[in-house]
Amino acid sequence: MLFASPTFLFVFLPLCLAAYFASPSTPAKNAVLLAASLVFYAWGEPVFVVLMAAMTLVNYAAALAIDARDGAARKTALALAVAINLSTLTVFKYVGLIAVSAGLPDPQIPLPLGISFFTFHGLSYLIDTYRRRFPANRDPAQVALYIALFPQLIAGPIVRYKTIARRLASRRHSLGRASAGMRLFIIGLAQKLLIADPIAPLADAVFDHAKAPGLIEAWLGAGAYALQIYFDFAGYSTMAIGLGVIFGFSLPRNFRTPYASASITEFWRRWHISLSTWFRDYLYIPLGGNRGPAWKTWRNLIVVFLLCGLWHGAAWTFVLWGAWHGVFLVIERAGLGRLLARLPRMIGWVYALAAVTLGWVLFRSHDLGRVLDLWTGMAGLRGLGGLQAQTDAALQPLHLWLVPLAGLLAVFGLPRAVRRLQGLAWADAAGIVILLALCLLKVAWGAYSPFLYFRF
Structure with a gap:
C-alpha cells in the first residue's frame, strides 16, 4: 500500500x-x-x-x-x-x-x-x-x-x-502533536508528488531510452535522478516521521540537506542517516573503526561501503556504487579531506556534488555498459549533443522551473523568507492547506508512483 x-x-x-x-x-x-x-x-x-x-x-x-x-x-x-x-x-x-x-x-x-x-x-x-x-x-x-x-x-x-x-x-498524545505530525506528513507527501514524481520521467527517458547521450543530455538525466531519489526518499522518510509523531513515537531524522555537503564524508553524515549510523555502530566500529594504522581504517571503510552497496540491491552496479563512495572516503581520510577544509567551501561543494551525481549513475543504471555510456557523455567525449526524441518529449515546460527550483531546495533548504512566514501561524496553515490540495489533485488524477526505496 x-x-x-x-x-x-x-x-x-x-x-x-x-x-x-x-x-x-x-x-x-x-x-x-x-x-x-x-x-x-x-x-x-x-x-x-x-x-x-x-x-x-x-x-x-x-x-x-x-x-x-x-x-x-x-x-x-x-x-x-x-x-x-x-x-x-x-x-x-x-x-x-x-x-x-x-x-x-x-x-x-x-x-x-x-x-x-x-x-x-x-x-x-x-x-x-x-x-x-x-x-x-x-x-x-x-x-x-x-x-x-x-x-x-x-x-x-x-x-x-x-x-x-x-x-x-x-x-502521550495531544492535538498539538497530532497537528505537527500531520504537517510533516503533508510536507513529505508534497516532496514525493509535487517534485519527485514530475521529475522522474526526465530521468527515465535518459537512463532507459537515450542512446549515446551527449554532455547536456547525460548531465540532465543524472541531475534529474539525483533530485528524484532525494525528494522521493526524503519525502517517504518525512511522511513516516510525521505518522510516527501522530502515534506518539519519535522516529529519527533521515536527511539534513545532503546536497549541501562539501565532501563525501559530510554527505554520509547527512544522507540516509539511519543507515549510515547503523553501519557505523554495528559494522565499522566492531571492525576496528579508525583505531590502529591508517590502512586498517581504509580497509574498514571499503568493507562497510561494499556491504552498504550490496544492501541496496543484488546487482554489481550497487556493489560498485558502494565501492565508489568507499574509495572517495578513503581518499578524503588519506589527506583530501584536510585539503578541502582549507579551500573555499564552494570548491568542496562542487567536488562532492559531482562525485555523488556520477555515483548515482552507477546506482540507477541496469548494467555497467549503460554506466560507461552515460559517463562518456558526462565527460563530454561526445560533445554537447542535443536532446533525443524520448528526452525531448519528457522535458515538459514544468521542468523549466521545477528542476532548478528543486535543485535550490535540495541544496539550501527553504529560503529564509519562507521560514519566516512559517513562523506565522496563519501563513504556515495556509501553506500546508495549499500543499495538501495540490497533492490531493495529483492523487485524484492517479499521477503517483511507488517509492524508489520499496525495491531495496
Missing part, C-alpha cells in the same frame, strides 16, 4: 486513526497499530506476512535466550540468531545474484517488500540486547510492533529499539 494512494489516504489512515484514538489504553493502541501494520504489509505482500511474523518470533525468542546467558553461551546465541537473519536475507535477496555470477540459472525468488529494513531492525535489537543496552522485551506484542510499525516498515528510517522502547509501553 502506498502512502500516496487513495486507499491509504481516504480509507486505511482514517480508519486506523479512528480505531487508534478510540482505544482506551496503550496495550489496546498497540494492538490496533500492530493489526493495522499487518494489514498494511499484507495489502501488497500477503504471502510474506508469514515470513515477517516468523522472523519476528525468532528474534523475540533469540533476544530472550541471549539475555538469559553469559559468556560463550551468550555469544553462541547471538551468532546463531544473526546467522538466521542474514541467511534469510541472503536466500530472498542475493541467491539470484550468486547463481547468475556462478553461471547458474536465476531461481527467480520473489523479493519480500521491505526485507532489508525489517532484517536490520531485528539485528539491531539482538545486538543491543547482547551488549546489555537494555533487557530483552518479554512482551511479544511490543517486539512485533517495533518490527512491523507500518510508517517505517517498508523503507525506513531504520529505528533502533532503544529509540522507541519506552514509547512501546507508554505514550
Whole structure:
C-alpha cells in the first residue's frame, strides 16, 4: 500500500486513526497499530506476512535466550540468531545474484517488500540486547510492533529499539502533536508528488531510452535522478516521521540537506542517516573503526561501503556504487579531506556534488555498459549533443522551473523568507492547506508512483 494512494489516504489512515484514538489504553493502541501494520504489509505482500511474523518470533525468542546467558553461551546465541537473519536475507535477496555470477540459472525468488529494513531492525535489537543496552522485551506484542510499525516498515528510517522502547509501553498524545505530525506528513507527501514524481520521467527517458547521450543530455538525466531519489526518499522518510509523531513515537531524522555537503564524508553524515549510523555502530566500529594504522581504517571503510552497496540491491552496479563512495572516503581520510577544509567551501561543494551525481549513475543504471555510456557523455567525449526524441518529449515546460527550483531546495533548504512566514501561524496553515490540495489533485488524477526505496 502506498502512502500516496487513495486507499491509504481516504480509507486505511482514517480508519486506523479512528480505531487508534478510540482505544482506551496503550496495550489496546498497540494492538490496533500492530493489526493495522499487518494489514498494511499484507495489502501488497500477503504471502510474506508469514515470513515477517516468523522472523519476528525468532528474534523475540533469540533476544530472550541471549539475555538469559553469559559468556560463550551468550555469544553462541547471538551468532546463531544473526546467522538466521542474514541467511534469510541472503536466500530472498542475493541467491539470484550468486547463481547468475556462478553461471547458474536465476531461481527467480520473489523479493519480500521491505526485507532489508525489517532484517536490520531485528539485528539491531539482538545486538543491543547482547551488549546489555537494555533487557530483552518479554512482551511479544511490543517486539512485533517495533518490527512491523507500518510508517517505517517498508523503507525506513531504520529505528533502533532503544529509540522507541519506552514509547512501546507508554505514550502521550495531544492535538498539538497530532497537528505537527500531520504537517510533516503533508510536507513529505508534497516532496514525493509535487517534485519527485514530475521529475522522474526526465530521468527515465535518459537512463532507459537515450542512446549515446551527449554532455547536456547525460548531465540532465543524472541531475534529474539525483533530485528524484532525494525528494522521493526524503519525502517517504518525512511522511513516516510525521505518522510516527501522530502515534506518539519519535522516529529519527533521515536527511539534513545532503546536497549541501562539501565532501563525501559530510554527505554520509547527512544522507540516509539511519543507515549510515547503523553501519557505523554495528559494522565499522566492531571492525576496528579508525583505531590502529591508517590502512586498517581504509580497509574498514571499503568493507562497510561494499556491504552498504550490496544492501541496496543484488546487482554489481550497487556493489560498485558502494565501492565508489568507499574509495572517495578513503581518499578524503588519506589527506583530501584536510585539503578541502582549507579551500573555499564552494570548491568542496562542487567536488562532492559531482562525485555523488556520477555515483548515482552507477546506482540507477541496469548494467555497467549503460554506466560507461552515460559517463562518456558526462565527460563530454561526445560533445554537447542535443536532446533525443524520448528526452525531448519528457522535458515538459514544468521542468523549466521545477528542476532548478528543486535543485535550490535540495541544496539550501527553504529560503529564509519562507521560514519566516512559517513562523506565522496563519501563513504556515495556509501553506500546508495549499500543499495538501495540490497533492490531493495529483492523487485524484492517479499521477503517483511507488517509492524508489520499496525495491531495496
